[in-house]
Amino acid sequence: MRATLRWAHSDLRTHRGEALFIVLATAGVVASLLLATALFGYATNPWQRVFAQAHGAHVWIHTGPSADTRRLTVLDSVEAVAGPYPTESTTVVSRGTRASVELRGTPRPPSVGRPLLTSGRWLDPAHPNGVVLESRLARALLAEPGDTLTLPGTARTLTVLGIADSAEPRYSPGEQPGLVWALPSAVRNPGGQVTGLRLTDPGDTDYAVQRAVTLLGAGAVDEVSTWRQARSEAQGDNRLLGQVLGLFGLGSLIAAAFAVHGAIGTRIRGHLRDISVLKAIGFTPGQVVRIFLLQHVAYALLGAVAAAAVTQGLGRRIPGRLGDAVGVWQGLPDHTVALFAVPVGAVLFIAATTGLAAWRAGRVPPVPVPRPTAPVGGRLSGVARRALGLRLPPALVLGWHQAFTRRPRSLATVARLALPLLLIVVAMSAWTTIDRFHRSPEQVGLPAALTVRPDGGLGDTATRSLLAGSPQVAAAYPGVEVAALVPGQTATIALRGLGTRQDPYPYALADGRAPLGPDEAVAGQGLLDLLHVGVGDWVRMTVGDQPQILHIVGRSIEPENAGRVISTSLDTLRENDPRLRPTLYQLRLRPGADPHEVAGELAAAAHGRLDVHPVTNPADGLSPLRGVVAGLIAVLALIGLIELLTAIGGTVREGERDLLALKAIGLSPRQITAITVMSTACTALASVAVGVALGIPLAHWLIDAQGRSSGIGAGLAQGPSPVLLLLFGAAAVLGAAALAALPAARSARRRLADTLSAVA
Known part of the structure; x- marks a missing residue:
């Protein structure tokens, strides 16, 4: 021991x-x-x-106010029913922030889908205008118990009594309205009702x-949401x-x-x-x-x-x-x-x-x-001899020869060093893809920077005139978004009509083409997976009691609603319902315009009659990933450094047997040092080439696979720029050469007696 x-x-x-x-x-x-x-x-x-x-x-099933949802209790798979609760879609304002909400008339704390209070208290009949906010909505409105919410365009006010967590889909600006629990008397203009089903088998x-x-x-049925969503x-x-x-x-x-x-x-x-x-x-x-x-x-x-x-x-x-x-x-x-x-x-x-x-x-x-008397590197190859005959520097030729002559061992060293370099390339690709969301959002399905929803009192002509008067707005695309039932009636999807045939919406397409003709549409990956269809297929869906049949001519990159979106032109939807009017406008801003500033200017110009908010960028939630990627690159660099030191040590030790021969043919210590440095640099260069050649396609495959699984779809991956890859490779090769210089110099200056003992 x-x-x-x-x-x-x-x-x-x-x-x-x-x-x-x-x-x-x-x-x-x-x-x-x-x-x-x-x-x-x-x-x-x-x-x-x-x-x-x-x-x-x-x-959770959203229906019209006349639907008889009490019949749902007879379904065999239903364990318990919540509601029906009357609902009202409206907009509330708190501290200058607007949010679309669903007022839900709830006379008492429900036994199914019960909100979990995190602060404040539950509804009280003594405060008929008191409400409880879902926690994410409360954070967006900067609201706390005791605050007052106003409803634009009316004299109504609501008082926040409490804030609660809920297992239902949470508030998301422009996608999912916030949930507000209120007494039935506070829901003055119910436009529907919602019923919750708890199942015996999820x-x-x-x-x-x-x-x-x-x-x-x-x-x-207007909309269906499930616990999986x-x-x-x-x-x-x-x-x-x-x-x-x-x-x-x-x-x-x-x-x-x-x-x-x-x-x-x-x-x-x-x-x-x-x-x-x-x-x-x-x-x-x-x-x-x-x-x-x-x-x-x-x-x-x-x-x-x-x-x-x-x-x-x-x-x-x-x-x-x-x-x-x-x-x-x-x-x-x-x-x-x-x-x-x-x-x-x-x-x-x-x-x-x-x-x-x-x-x-x-x-x-x-x-x-006993060690073999022949040089470790073996005899010079024909290429090496011809290179020396061309009077190329001996250090260059012999360094290359030393790096790649021992093929099994050299290939193993290159493979081990290439693995961390490959992972670094993948990490750099992830970083570059996130930057792409910020630098070029129009390429990843976010051509519009702002979504505008007018109040009921503001007509289409007035809204267009107001938007056209802003010098920062490059284009305004009218549109509507409704919930549609898929074939088989097992889920709802988002059906959008954006732009017109004269002024089409600039979709980011990964496959196919833009919808230019009648009944043509593009769909997100999530919808294609849900319906098991592809580009070129026809799909039938139901909006209320009206069927809608569309021809999918392209796959668009859809960061919203898990990709369960099918989009066509507003003209196509109007052919099925001529009374349809735009309910939203997607705004494309001029380069350099700040979305938050433009949103504030439009809201002020409309005197509170426009609900304007920036389009949510998925990359905003991935900001911690930058720090994660930086930390991973540091760890991988340490692993690569371990392998590099190992390769340098092996090259120096095994080059000691060639030392006498190299000195005998007249090479100086500096030239002998250069041979080891060049050998290490060649190994690093080969590893960088393998890492980049394999890392780029691997990164694209991994990022696209993640995009497909999330519903956004493939086509998001963005590899590092050639300049960045060149800098990365140069840093790796020059760093390897610098690390090898000192031990190689020490070995080249060893005394002959030490060298003789090493080869004995």
């Missing part, structure tokens, strides 16, 4: 930097995996907790919706962040394990004589294996424990969503198990790959085998 510890101590003193990098890289990998676990828990648990405590409804949701719509009649919306960007962290964490773990494997293999080749001596004095093969195995497992264990301790102690202090996620995760029942299992799993994986490399040390014979 004492000899084992002495060996480990001596090896640690010789390779301090490499040991430190292994510890730091392991810590980064384990921290990434722990944060991914926290984000997955954070994405799922809050909504699941609210749904369970609220005894949530699995289906897996039968689609079938239950189909039966409910059939029972009520398709013409009576609410859960997906609540998880949102948190799940994406968790997937990114988990993917890169696992990739980094594999890269780190391979880097440790390569480090041990190189070290074994450099210590063959020392290992033989250990065996000669009585060390068994198992003891030799344990020396390398325990030493590197200790490094990994130290890094894993450090990562777990830092994540547990300081994780909740991370600013933004990551800190919130860690705080919620630490309160979950399975937190302790995950905090233990993730580091242990990472250490065991590294130990497995370490054991494979250390096993080779146990096979070293106790009697040193």
Whole structure:
């Protein structure tokens, strides 16, 4: 044991930097995996907790006021029914902020879909104008209990009594109205009613919706929302962040394990004589294996424990969503198990790959085998000899020859170094794709910067005139958006009519073409997946009791409503209903215009008769991803540095046998140093080429796969610019050459006696 510890101590003193990098890289990998676990828990648990405590409804059905929803209680799969509650669609204003809301007349706290109060109190008959706001809506309005909400265009006011969490789809400007619970007397102009169904089997949701719509009649159903939609919306960007962290964490773990494997293999080749001596004095093969195995497992264990301790102690202090996620995760029942299992799993994986490399040390014979007298690099190839004949610099030719002559070993080194570089390219592509949402939103399905919804008292002509009078508005596209029942009546989708045939809406198309003719439309990936159709198919949907048949001629990139959107021109919808009038306007602004400033100017010019808000950009919720990507690149750079130091050490040690021959042919120490530096640079260059060549298509595939799964669709991926890739490759190659310069110079200046002992 004492000899084992002495060996480990001596090896640690010789390779301090490499040991430190292994510890730091392991810590980064384990921290990434722990944060991914926290984000997955954070994405799922809050909504699941609210749904369970609220005894949530699995289906919410919005119908006309005359629909007899009491018949839904006879359905076999329905366990309980909430409502029906009268509803009124209106707009409220608080502290200068407007929001579209649904007033829901609720005489008493419901037993199904019960709001969970977070502040204030429930409705009180003593305050007939008192309301309770859904928590996200309250945050958007900056409203607190005691505040007063006004309804534009009327003299009505509402008093906020409380704020509550709900498991229903939450408020989203321009997409989902906010939920406001009120007494039935406060719902003065009910335009419909809503009924909640709690099912005995959540897996039968689609079938239950189909039966409910059939029972009520398709013409009576305005909209249907399910618990799956609410859960997906609540998880949102948190799940994406968790997937990114988990993917890169696992990739980094594999890269780190391979880097440790390569480090041990190189070290074994450099210590063959020392290992033989250990065996000669009585060390068994198992003891030799344990020396390398325990030493590197200790490094990994130290890094894993450090990562777990830092994540547990300081994780909740991370600013933004990551800190919130860690705080919620630490309160979950399975937190302790995950905090233990993730580091242990990472250490065991590294130990497995370490054991494979250390096993080779146990096979070293106790009697040193004489090294071959031929140069390690082998004879010069014909290409190398011709290059020397052309009077190319010997350092360039011999460095290239040294890097790629030992093909199995050289290919393994290039592959190990290329893996972290490949993952860095993927991370850079993710960063560039997020920037694309901000720099060129029109390319990712967001050509309009503002959505304008006029109040009932403002006509189409007056609204167009008002919008045309703004110098910052480049174009205004009239449109309508209604909920439509899909074939089979199992879900509702968004049917949009935007622009006219004379002034078509500028859709961002990934496949097909724009809808220019009658009955032509484009659809999002989420709708295509829902209906199992593709570009070129015809689809039939129902709007109220009116059927609408459209020909899908293109697939548009749709960041909203999980891609469950079908869009056509306003003229097409008017052919089916000539009385249809625009209910919204999508505004494209001039370059450099600030959407928030333009929104304020339009609202002021309309004297409060326009509901103007910026179009939600999905990238706004992914701001934490930038910090995540930067941290992952740092971890991957550490792993690449470990592999680079290993490659440099192996090149220097194995080049010692060529030292005498190189000096004998008249090469100076500087030229010999340049050979090692050039060999390292060539290896790095080959790794960069492999990493970029494989990383770009892999990044496109991963990003497009995520886009398809989220309903947005493929076509989002944006690779790094050629200039950035060139800078990345140059930094990697020049950094590798700079790291190799010092050890190569030391080796080239060794005394001849030392060199003779090395080759003996």
